[in-house]
Amino acid sequence: MKNIFYSLFTGIFVFTSCSLNNDEFKISYDHIPQMKLTSSKPTYIDVDGATKISEEAFFKNKTFNISFTKLDNTVPIGTIEKMRVYKDRFYFLSEDKLYVYNSKSGKFLFMIDAKGHGHNEYILLRDFQVLPKEELIMCIDDMQKKLFFFSMKDGKLVKSINSLIGTPYVRKMGNLYFHDVLFGNDFNDDETWQILVSNGKEFKRKGFRIFPIQKNAMRNNIYETNSGITFAPLFSDTIYHINKKLQYSVSYIFKNKHSIWSMRNEELDFKNSQHAEKKSSYSYLASDTFWESNNGILFQMAVSDKDFRENLMTYYYDKISKENLLIETSWSGPINYVTLPDQLMYNDSNTYYGIFADMHSLKSYINPKFVKHNGFKKLLSDAKSGDNPVIMSFEIK
Numbered sequence: 361m362k363n364i365f366y367s368l369f370t371g372i373f374v375f376t377s378c379s380l381n382n383d384e385f386k387i388s389y390d391h392i393p394q395m396k397l398t399s400s401k402p403t404y405i406d407v408d409g410a411t412k413i414s415e416e417a418f419f420k421n422k423t424f425n426i427s428f429t430k431l432d433n434t435v436p437i438g439t440i441e442k443m444r445v446y447k448d449r450f451y452f453l454s455e456d457k458l459y460v461y462n463s464k465s466g467k468f469l470f471m472i473d474a475k476g477h478g479h480n481e482y483i484l485l486r487d488f489q490v491l492p493k494e495e496l497i498m499c500i501d502d503m504q505k506k507l508f509f510f511s512m513k514d515g516k517l518v519k520s521i522n523s524l525i526g527t528p529y530v531r532k533m534g535n536l537y538f539h540d541v542l543f544g545n546d547f548n549d550d551e552t553w554q555i556l557v558s559n560g561k562e563f564k565r566k567g568f569r570i571f572p573i574q575k576n577a578m579r580n581n582i583y584e585t586n587s588g589i590t591f592a593p594l595f596s597d598t599i600y601h602i603n604k605k606l607q608y609s610v611s612y613i614f615k616n617k618h619s620i621w622s623m624r625n626e627e628l629d630f631k632n633s634q635h636a637e638k639k640s641s642y643s644y645l646a647s648d649t650f651w652e653s654n655n656g657i658l659f660q661m662a663v664s665d666k667d668f669r670e671n672l673m674t675y676y677y678d679k680i681s682k683e684n685l686l687i688e689t690s691w692s693g694p695i696n697y698v699t700l701p702d703q704l705m706y707n708d709s710n711t712y713y714g715i716f717a718d719m720h721s722l723k724s725y726i727n728p729k730f731v732k733h734n735g736f737k738k739l740l741s742d743a744k745s746g747d748n749p750v751i752m753s754f755e756i757k
Contacts, residue, residue: 387546395567400609410686431748434468443705486528502526543575572627581647592647719743
């Protein structure tokens with residue numbers, strides 16, 4: 361099984377320079393209307409009863425049009441943190457820079473690097489969103505409580521605006537901003553709501569009050585869709601949809617008898633989370649790995665192993681057959697066809713994208729001689745140390 365260690369509290373945001381009692385920055389929720397829950401018929405996804413399937417069977421039976429794009433080595437790119445795709449371009453966030461490539465050839469086009477402490481410079485980028493209708497790339501700097509907008513054409517800065525709250529993840533839909541709030545972002549000791557919606561000048565809605573278990577963790581768990589926003593609360597078994605009228609409904613519920621959500625009223629930190637691992641085996645949806653397409657959903661569950669470490673297990677829920685599949689990944693045995701990428705990063709409609717960060721090192725696990733997929737075989741054979749990543753894409757049947 362291809363195991364990827366996944367930290368329960370990766371990305372802790374520590375507020376060391378400001379006190380949470382600072383009334384100057386405190387967000388008051390008293391006069392912000394709460395989102396309304398609308399009725400829906402959620403889909404239940406049975407994690408416990410998933411059918412096992414090999415990687416080869418998954419790719420041959422559930423996917424088509426598997427392709428690979430090697431990023432050229434013109435500019436070395438570091439660890440890819442975020443990825444977006446629009447038309448013939450790849451957009452990557454890596455180490456506070458945005459890299460733009462041609463998605464067909466892998467040719468480097470331009471880079472956005474405006475880090476600094478001066479006027480119209482950002483301090484730290486955690487996330488970004490491509491806004492095709494506005495022909496802009498929105499970058500989020502929660503340290504400065506600012507949103508930067510760069511041209512999709514050439515990467516030049518168009519404008520920057522102040523944000524009402526400093527949150528690492530923001531999605532723009534029309535003239536509204538959906539802020540994914542972490543505990544402490546609001547400088548409010550008494551209450552925190554996970555979603556705040558603003559028009560840039562005032563807050564219009566609040567939703568999803570934070571549970572104690574969610575206080576010490578940070579993961580990207582908000583996704584833009586054509587019809588609204590998908591929200592996957594940290595450690596929760598439920599996926600929500602927020603529509604353009606700012607109403608929310610339940611979309612999916614995961615049936616998981618070992619769910620850590622049963623501990624939602626406990627405030628876990630590093631110390632007692634380790635105690636929790638030893639006390640009982642649990643699992644939960646890795647909320648930044650929920651990728652819904654037209655025909656199915658690829659998602660990953662974080663599962664404790666015998667050494668109390670957490671590993672990501674990859675599932676595919678087929679919307680058409682209503683079947684949930686556990687994809688058995690393996691780097692220890694021979695790979696006869698193709699393997700899932702190191703990390704899935706993005707999906708659009710029925711196409712999924714992921715990265716192989718170091719194809720050269722992958723040859724230590726996979727012998728190209730035994731690989732039957734010609735594109736994958738050639739990339740492995742030709743891979744050199746120091747190469748930029750390879751992007752894999754595939755479509756769902």
